Amino acid sequence: MNIAAHTFLFSVYPYICLAVFLMGSLARFDRDQYTWKSDSSQLLRAGQLRWGSNLFHIGILFLLFGHTVGLLTPHFIYEPFISAQHKQLLAIISGGTAGLICFAGLTLLLHRRIFDPRIRLTSHQTDLAILAILWVQLCLGLLTLPFSFADRADAHTMLRLADWAQRIVTFRPDASGLIAVEWPFKVHIVLGMTVFLLFPFSRLVHVWSGFASVAYLFRPYQLVRSRRLNVPAGHQQPRRKD
Template sequence: MNYLNTLLFGVFPYIALAVFLIGCWTRYDHGQFTWRAGSSQMLRKKNMRMASVMFHVGIIVIFFGHLVGLLTPHWAYEPFMTPGTKQILAITVGGIAGVFCLIGGAMLFFRRITDPRIRASSTVGDVLIIALLTAQVALGLLTILPTLGHLDGSTMLLFSSWAQGIFTFDARAASYIAEVHWIYKTHIFLGLLIFLIFPFTRLVHMFSVPLEYFTRNAQVVRKRA
């Protein structure tokens, strides 16, 4: 069991991150025409806007919440809040964002597999990634249940130690979460799996923020004479 834990949470994170970084760089360098969101809004707008807004707002809050929550050292927030307070804040904000994201993701998934026009234009990867993201959000909400049993922040400190240990090449990183509930481990593994397949899906459009729109010259559009 210790070997499997080390393999999944001590070795696999580096494999996933390496594929993520190299894959994204290679795809951007050699396949820029595939670097797009592949939106299906033009095919069918019904229920699209609400579902898309709920999903994207929820997942953005969740992503940055995880990023800040896991990678911020304990000493950086210790003067302002206790680990228990941080954990309650994460449950509250993450729970609300998670519900929004889950509802939006479920609507998008249902729309993609039931609408004939959208299903016909969808790839296996399109269906797989929205299914994985929705399942991941559902697992994240399920982790709230065991977390409510210990609100002292001890579990959050373990996950922070693991995440920071991965980025600092701490050989003991996997051992920090060896004894946590299986729901947490499943949630972490699925998250790493999403990083692994990220470069091969439409998710790469996350890096295509149209900042040039704020600085480019105005475009003059006239009717044809």
């Protein structure tokens, strides 16, 4: 990969993806709210969906949370509690377990979309495309595990990738120089950013609604008043004429 392409992919492309991700999601919510849904096919066949959906969501939520916290938490914050080497080993074990769970669920969902005739006929092309992209992304993520395990002695790769992510979110232009890692990491990063790029144009937008529903936990109770009339003592409530 030449220097110009490397600089574009790891210093410019992330901002393009994040801008489309945020502005595209807002535009779709404003203009096409009737398409803001998960397009569930549960009515067509629920058995395989139940296993696939549960495994996929458990795994993907853990991976999303783990990647966010692991990459964006500065080293000096967790250094007093856990070393970088132990943190990387923990990430390999927990991330690998969650990745396998997610992979099993996503494989079930993709198989169901492709090989069930009724579901395939009612599926949008974007549904199949986004599932296929996520499946490849999971394969790449699992492929990085042996490289991370081999690097566990000094956690060099993990520290580089975390520093790159933190420079991206803090708008420092020298981020691409840190991506001197093996090719599975590079492809995994680029495809992961591409998922954010495609996010507003797919069924993934329902993820926003899932996070927004957490706000219901902090809403005050709804007061429901009785429809009975408050009749003073000694007075008879008037009867309604039929």
